[in-house]
């Protein structure tokens with residue numbers, strides 16, 4: 704490739720974005736959003752909130768493993784955990800953007816509040832909203848946990864490796 708005179712690679716504007724969440728567990732809706740984010744950002748950091756107050760289904764270390772496995776193919780995704788303010792983590796990561804998914808209008812109010820609060824805290828950080836595929840518009844980690852707990856099938860809504868880990872955690876062999 705011919706490089707233009709005066710070209711300095713450090714001048715190239717690379718966009719690093721953070722995709723924050725709880726991911727307990729990772730769903731195919733999350734993965735769909737990660738795939739979309741990986742196409743428009745140079746690097747995407749999937750950031751798992753390390754919230755020790757809640758009683759999670761999966762410890763944060765296992766969530767890191769699950770997401771790392773499921774996103775290996777993309778090449779420009781890393782997985783990290785964070786405590787405290789998201790904007791502070793974004794600053795440490797030198798990220799320019801936050802990525803959040805909006806599945807339906809019902810998500811909008813909460814997302815709008817968070818985006819504006821984050822903007823107040825860090826005006827230079829932009830929140831970018833993307834929509835996952837319609838087929839995942841009703842999928843949430845909370846519903847996945849509930850349906851699985853009550854013996855329903857979550858096949859096709861979370862990666863197969865997540866189903867396996869949920870089954871292992873449930874301590875019994877059952878069909879999804």
Ligand code: PNS
Pocket residue numbers: 723724725726752787788789790816817818820821
């Ligand atoms: O997957 P979730 O539960 O919708 O993710 C929510 C998350 C982790 C993005 C949000 O709770 C968060 O950013 N927490 C970190 C603490 C913080 O910065 N709070 C102020 C947000 S305006």
